[in-house]
């Protein structure tokens with residue numbers, strides 16, 4: 785549950801802590817704005833993760849490339865963002881693209897680490913579609929690194945989670961990696 789009052793107090797204190805005047809014109813409404821934004825995130829997160837949409841006989845690899853996502857590094861509370869590539873080999877159940885996008889959004893809009901986000905997306909697909917296998921790859925830029933000059937903006941962090949046949953069968957895995965480039 786989002787506690788607006790707590791967020792507002794914390795943001796005011798944070799602004800004071802970095803030497804800003806929380807009462808100046810541009811910052812006056814900031815604590816309330818931040819609280820409202822987290823309320824919006826909370827709504828987007830409460831999406832029902834049930835994924836299955838239709839039963840079909842299709843049993844080739846389903847691949848969705850380049851799903852944009854925006855998340856927040858839990859170590860620095862700065863954004864990390866980039867692209868998610870998702871693939872699965874169905875076992876009777878497939879799901880629509882819009883649902884996949886909403887799952888990615890729901891799992892991104894909270895303090896996260898990229899490795900866990902990758903695993904959580906694979907977990908939901910595995911649980912809801914019961915496919916023969918799942919592959920998830922995320923490539924992202926982390927502002928906590930780029931802004932501090934610890935890495936250049938074109939330096940991307942890549943993580944992957946492979947399940948089922950994507951782990952066991954080298955050909956499936958290679959096909960997936962080739963398709964996402």
Ligand SMILES: [Zn+2]
Pocket residue numbers: 857858859860861862926928929
């Ligand atoms: Zn960080």
